[in-house]
Amino acid sequence: MPQQLELIHIKIYAPFKVYFDGPGLSFSATNDTGPFDILARHKNFMSLLRPGTIKVRQPDTKEFAMEISRGVMHVKDNKVTVFLDI
Numbered sequence: 807m808p809q810q811l812e813l814i815h816i817k818i819y820a821p822f823k824v825y826f827d828g829p830g831l832s833f834s835a836t837n838d839t840g841p842f843d844i845l846a847r848h849k850n851f852m853s854l855l856r857p858g859t860i861k862v863r864q865p866d867t868k869e870f871a872m873e874i875s876r877g878v879m880h881v882k883d884n885k886v887t888v889f890l891d892i
Contacts, residue, residue, distance in 0.1 A: 812846035816862050818872075818888040825890070826862055826870050833886045834861040835879060844879075844886050851881040860888065 813829040833844040837853040844851070855877040862870040877890040 811865055813865060814844065814846045814848070814884050814886055816886045816888070818860070818862070818890065820890040825872060828864075830862040830864055830870075830886075832861075832863045833879075833888075834863075835874075835877075835888075844881055847884060848881050848886075851879075853879050855879055855888070 811831060813831065814833070816826060816828065816830040816833050817824070818826040831845070835842065835853075836856045836858045838856065842853075855874060857875050858873070859871055860874055860877075864870065874890055877888050879889075880887045
């Protein structure tokens with residue numbers, strides 16, 4: 807029996823636009839301590855994001871990526887919410 811992939815819901819948005827809203831295998835970004843990844847069932851976590859590329863690895867092997875100048879990320883209840891200041 808094939809193993810089912812664990813997903814996390816990811817929403818990336820700014821004041822007037824939603825850039826991504828859907829399931830993902832992981833979310834990757836950089837904060838003051840360096841690069842990090844968020845996977846399904848991650849503990850509650852909040853961080854300021856540094857300028858660079860954020861990425862969402864999607865279940866269909868596609869990858870969403872975008873450059874950001876700064877943002878705030880919050881992880882709770884298997885959901886990643888990213889608010890950008892673009």
